Amino acid sequence: MKKSSVMHFVKEYTVVIVMILLGAVFTIGNPAFLTGNNFITILRQSSMTGVAGVGVMFVMIAGGINLAVGSVISIVTVLVAMCCVNWGIHWAIGMVLSVIAATVCGWFTGFAIVKGKIAPMIGSLAVKTILGGVAYIICGGLPVYGIPQESKYLGQGTIGFLPVPVIIFVIIGAIAAFVLNKTYLGRYFYAAGSNDEAARLSGINTTRIRILAYTISGLLAGIAGIMMYGRVGSGQPIAGNEVEMNVLTAVVIGGVSMAGGEGKVFKACCGCVLISMLTNGLTLMNISEYTQMVIRGAIFLGAVLLDSYQHRAKQQKVVHAEPKSGQTEGAKA
Known part of the structure; x- marks a missing residue:
């Protein structure tokens, strides 16, 4: 095998x-890591991050970033729990309404950022703060307990030996891969993130594409919130805390570029599993939670630095590949 092929x-x-x-x-470090039960546990743990990560991936491919997914997840768990316990609404209807609310939150985030022409990081951080406060207001700052057992199925249920959250993760990943790789809409996301001006000149409405990316992210964050609700078995206004950091770390490790226009669903999903493997393995090795935070932060920083280096290298290749003006004129002559 040639060296270039290996690389x-x-x-x-x-x-x-x-x-x-x-x-x-x-x-x-711990032989218990390589067991079937632990492998299923890792997949279960990565499923919620993975579903939210697929949504963030759409945003990043289109040239944006979404830091509000954690707050969306928190507000969904609170809304569903309040519907079941305090508002007398059936849990299934509550879930549908909560996912719709999450989708609207995603649309609002995209609309504010794209139409307002503000930095995606600042805009989504502002929405994250707003939604986090709303989650506390809805439940009065207290967790909501006493939810119906059957409403936990999407977070704790199994079909055969496979957890339901893992099945949802696989289905959503497959749909996202099909959309991004096999449809014109998927190409529009990549085009908007790669070169906004070229995309607009090609007739692509990049404004609508980016708002749609945020809307999809809100929808998938809502589904992740339903999974989190079932997993924790209550409505928690802090349920999504630090989720956005894990999601961003996972998708960047999975090859989704912070500069936009690049990313594959399979590798992004592998990045989500990798983060869960890291947390699971460090826990089994009795590494403290604070040390784990340092390690995850360092990995995220390293992934961003590598992504930045690769982006600069590609730009330099493009610059070197462009013919000089004198050469162009000579060729025309």
Whole structure:
């Protein structure tokens, strides 16, 4: 095999290689890591992050960023619990209404950022703060307990040996991969994130595409919120705290570029599983939660630095590939 082919393979499947190496290290540290039950646990833990991560991936591919997903997840858990316990609404209807509310939150975030022409990080951070406050106001700052047992199914149920959240994660990942790889709409997301001006000149309404990306992110954050609600078994105004950091770390490790226009669903999903593997393995090795925070932060910083380096390298290649004016004139002559 040629050296260039090996390098391309390593670059293409870096996240998978890291997962294998990380699994080997954790297995040596604690043999309990390499068991079927623990593997299912890792998949279950990664499913909620993965569903929210797929939504954030749409936003990042289109050239934005969404830091409000954690607050959306929190507000969904509170809304569903309040519907069941305090407002006399059936839990299924409450879930539908909560996901619709999350979708509207996603649309509002995109509308404010794109139409207002503000920095995506600042705009989504502002929405995150607003929604976090709303979640506390709705439940009075207290967790909502006493929810129906059957309403926990999407977070705790199983079909055969597979947890329901994992099945939802796989289905959503497959749909997202189809949309991004096989449809014109998917190409529009990539075009809007790669070169806004070129996309507009090609007839693509980049404003609508970016708002749609945020709306999809809100929808999937809502579904992730339903899964979180079932997992924790209550309405928690802090349920989504730090979720956005885990999501961003996962998708960037999975190859989704912070600069936009680049990313694959499979690798992003692998990044989500990798983050869950990391948390699970460090816990089994009795590493403190605070040390885990440092490690996750360092990994995120490293992934962003690598992404920035790769983006600059691509830009330099494009600049070097452009013919100089004198050469162009000579060729015309």
